[in-house]
Amino acid sequence: MGSTQGNELRKITKNPKNRFYGGYESTAFRVAAAISQKNIGHDALSKVYENLLLSPGKNTQLFLARAANKRAYNKHIKSSIAYNKRRHELVFNDKTAEIKEGTTYQSGVDLNPSATSSASTEEIPDTIVRPTPTVVDKGNHTFIYFELETTGLGTSCDIIQLACVAGEDSFNRYVFPKSPITDGATAVTGLYVASGKMYFHKNKVDSVSVEGCLEDFTQWLKQYSKPLLVCHNGRAFDSINLLKTCQNNSFSLPIEGFVDSLFVFREALPDRKCYKLEALVKDCMSMSFKAHSAHEDVKALQSLVLQCKISCDVLLKHSFSVEYVTSSIDYKSKTDECLGSLQPLSNCLSKYMLRKIAQSGLSYQHLKMAYERGGPEGLENTLSETNSDGILRVAKTRSIFSKIINHFSN
Incomplete structure (x- = not known):
């Protein structure tokens, strides 16, 4: 006899439990027929005909041939590497699901207090899944060049300067931080706080609260149609810092998305080894500027894009939506x-x-x-x-x- 489980399944089809065959003589025949079909195949029917001195008809012979071919095909499939690999995957997935779900689907789980504890269930x-960037749809967009300076190098630091430029129009605010500015950030940006006042390279500057800065920025953006903020290395830093700050202060900016100019110049100037903004400006425009001053950075970036004649299509190609940034914040x-x-x-x-x-x-x-x-x-x-x-x-x-x-x- 072959596998017991398979024989039990065959017995159910020939001798179903929802009908009472146990009190009739046909029970033994039904069980024997089921087990013979499982272990021998449908050829068992021809042996029955022989024992009864009967000749199987044309339809019976055709049925037996088809059944034998199907049995041989199924046997071939089940012996293949692909079938066994898939079977192993299903068993593996079932075991993994049981481990991930805990005791939720165990029988009698409601009767066992320990099985219904929060740790068990x-x-x-x-x-x-790490979010993937989604390109902003084409439209009548306004490209606004944008830059942040922060209290540190991470994406959870406070904004200390926010600057934008769109043609001849510009926006620049120094933001008084709620957390200390690190020595490293001061060395790079020249911004620091002393005696409750904010300084830029030893010159006192007027500063606003982060709420005041976001309010002013929102009003300034409303004058433009479908604004896209263009920033250098913006996908990894500026966009995340800006939108995280907006989330923490319950602000929603009227923007369509962002463009990372780092990827734009990697496409436009593929043979370069260095894509830092100051290096690009120096090599492409033969000039230098005060790098890491947000206002100077955005003016230099806008001039660089115009100098290199970067088209709107190329800028849009390297755009990404606000939804992508918020998903990235949640993922991180x-x-x-x-x-x-x-x-x-x-x-x-x-x-x-x-x-x-x-x-x-x-x-x-x-x-x-x-x-x-x-x-x-x-x-x-x-x-x-x-x-x-x-x-x-x-x-x-x-x-x-x-x-x-x-x-x-x-």
Whole structure:
């Protein structure tokens, strides 16, 4: 006899439980027919005909030939590498889903108080996806050249200067920060605070609050049609800092999106090695300017774009929407939160691997839950699962698994 499970399934089709065949003589025949069909195939029917001294008709022979061909085809498919690989993936995904969902779908879960605790039913999240830039649609856009100076080098620093230029029109505000300006930022920008006053290279400047700056900036932007803010390296820094500051102060700017001029000049001047703004201005325009003064930066950037005759189509090609920036802010916030929780693993994993785990949406608590629910296999399944596009969540490296497993086992 072959596999018991398959025979049981065949018995159900020939001897269904919703009909009472147990009290009739046909039960034994039905069970025998089901098991014979599973183990021998439909050829068992021809042997029955032989024992009964009957000759199978034309339709019966045609049916048996088709059934035999189908059986042989299914056997060939099930023995293929692709079939077994897919079967393994489905089993793997089922196990991973059980680990991620906890005790939520266990039988009798409502009767077990420990199984309904928040720790047991909390789900391990799916992989978070890094946002991809979406180009702004074509239209009657106004390109406004824009720059920020901040209290530090990160994307969570306070704005201390915001400047824009659109043709001959310009906007420039110094912003009194709520957090201290780092020595590094002062060395670069020349801005600092002393005795409650703000200075630019030892010259006192008039400053406003961040709320006042955003209010003035909003009113200034309203005079332009579908404004796009053009900034150098804006995708990684300026756009995130600006919109994060707007979120923190409940402001919404009337803009269509941003353009990163760094990518514009990489396309326009592909043979260069350095794309810093001051180097571009020096080489393309044979002039220098006061770099890292936001107002001087935007005037230089506008002149550079005009000098290089960058078309509107090229600028739009390297644009990105406001929605992309807000999604990037959320993604970075989740990543930073997960990365902070993973510090207990810093003694056994590299900074690169910790960030990779965090970027997949996994925190220390999620790894701990995976280990408690499924042991080493549960942890491996969680780290090595793939998304709908076949992209690996974290890693399949045994050495990585063993380091994390040893941490939790100890």
